[in-house]
Amino acid sequence: MHDLAVVGAGLSGLAVAREAVSRGLDVVVLEARARLGGRVLGHRTPAGIYDLGPAWVWPALQPRIARLVAEAGLTLFEQTEAGAFVFQDASGRTQVLPHGYAQEPPSMRIVGGITALVEAVARSLPPTTVRLQHHVQDIRLGDSGVEIAVQAPDGPVALSASRVVLAIPPRQIPKLGFAPELPPPLTARIAATPGWMAGQAKALALYDRAAWRERHFSGSAFSQAGPLGELHEAGLPGASEGALVGFFAWSPQWRDAHRASLHSLVAQQLGALFGDAAGQPREIIVQDWASESFTATEADQAPLREHPDFRPCALPSPWGDRMVLAGSEFAPESGGYLEGALAAAEAAFRA
Numbered sequence: 316m317h318d319l320a321v322v323g324a325g326l327s328g329l330a331v332a333r334e335a336v337s338r339g340l341d342v343v344v345l346e347a348r349a350r351l352g353g354r355v356l357g358h359r360t361p362a363g364i365y366d367l368g369p370a371w372v373w374p375a376l377q378p379r380i381a382r383l384v385a386e387a388g389l390t391l392f393e394q395t396e397a398g399a400f401v402f403q404d405a406s407g408r409t410q411v412l413p414h415g416y417a418q419e420p421p422s423m424r425i426v427g428g429i430t431a432l433v434e435a436v437a438r439s440l441p442p443t444t445v446r447l448q449h450h451v452q453d454i455r456l457g458d459s460g461v462e463i464a465v466q467a468p469d470g471p472v473a474l475s476a477s478r479v480v481l482a483i484p485p486r487q488i489p490k491l492g493f494a495p496e497l498p499p500p501l502t503a504r505i506a507a508t509p510g511w512m513a514g515q516a517k518a519l520a521l522y523d524r525a526a527w528r529e530r531h532f533s534g535s536a537f538s539q540a541g542p543l544g545e546l547h548e549a550g551l552p553g554a555s556e557g558a559l560v561g562f563f564a565w566s567p568q569w570r571d572a573h574r575a576s577l578h579s580l581v582a583q584q585l586g587a588l589f590g591d592a593a594g595q596p597r598e599i600i601v602q603d604w605a606s607e608s609f610t611a612t613e614a615d616q617a618p619l620r621e622h623p624d625f626r627p628c629a630l631p632s633p634w635g636d637r638m639v640l641a642g643s644e645f646a647p648e649s650g651g652y653l654e655g656a657l658a659a660a661e662a663a664f665r666a
């Protein structure tokens with residue numbers, strides 16, 4: 316029997332596991348996907364790693380992120396905002412403005428992407444701790460712990476642990492079987508909690524050179540026409556290749572309906588915003604989180620208009636003694652963000 320089973324190898328689950336391992340506990344992390352990181356995902360080119368999930372941290376406001384970045388010896392750089400900003404109205408007409416999204420404190424990126432942060436946490440775990448492609452299906456309360464039923468590549472596996480931490484997006488929780496069942500009002504509350512950005516999609520456009528800079532564009536834009544709604548420069552420090560990234564303004568359903576032409580529609584929009592050369596990227600990568608079943612559910616397909624009021628959720632007896640909810644959406648502060656994923660891990664470990 317393990318001391319602790321952690322479900323989910325996103326930043327939150329890995330951080331809980333790291334803390335438990337550092338206290339000498341025997342920990343297993345069960346991850347449904349064939350990779351680490353959950354919503355943290357990088358696209359690699361010879362120049363480096365581009366973020367297809369979260370890209371920004373604000374260490375001036377986020378003490379846990381600041382500490383982790385420092386401990387891991389990672390390098391931060393500021394999100395580029397220098398240059399002109401483009402506004403595109405619903406008819407597709409563009410207007411060039413002197414400046415755009417700049418914030419104080421600025422959004423910061425990490426050399427190596429957010430992937431570097433996840434890898435730094437994972438490195439502190441013994442090599443056999445994380446089991447990829449281990450999809451947790453059922454959790455049953457036993458006399459001295461929990462019995463966990465997992466679908467693994469070679470078939471069903473049963474594991475037992477004294478305690479379990481669920482570090483998965485809230486709406487993934489009601490997909491699991493629990494014996495005894497969780498109280499229905501609690502399940503309803505969990506099911507009503509959206510996964511932050513779970514319905515979002517990003518397009519990354521890569522270029523041999525950042526031609527928009529020669530025309531004094533920052534690479535930032537806001538569009539009411541779409542398909543992309545908010546765009547930013549995504550280049551890597553010191554790289555000669557250029558990159559732009561955009562969040563889709565279109566709903567998951569609309570993206571699906573235009574799936575076959577999405578890349579060319581994105582390229583057309585980039586050309587309209589930043590000039591002809593920007594309309595001819597070397598490659599476009601679309602990462603649609605809404606169609607990732609371990610991130611988003613049917614309910615996450617509805618667009619979020621504002622940042623939800625995420626809160627911790629304590630479980631009643633008899634589950635409360637054996638199971639804790641982590642994951643960014645259950646954080647005591649900064650819920651939804653990477654900082655929240657770490658805050659939730661800290662709180663889960665304390666609990």
Ligand SMILES: Cc1cc2nc3c(=O)[nH]c(=O)nc-3n(C[C@H](O)[C@H](O)[C@H](O)COP(=O)(O)OP(=O)(O)OC[C@H]3O[C@@H](n4cnc5c(N)ncnc54)[C@H](O)[C@@H]3O)c2cc1C
Nearest residue numbers: 323325326327347353354369370371451642643651652653
């Ligand atoms: C497009 C996008 C942009 C974002 N931008 C930012 C940003 O710039 N800054 C910021 O701070 N935050 C941002 N976020 C939010 C940030 O990604 C999350 O706060 C953070 O990654 C959540 O980590 P987590 O570990 O709580 O959950 P997740 O990363 O979702 O990890 C949960 C893990 O559980 C696994 N899992 C699910 N079900 C099961 C199961 N049954 N069995 C086993 N494993 C399971 C999943 O595969 C996943 O690996 C963004 C998110 C998205 C999608």
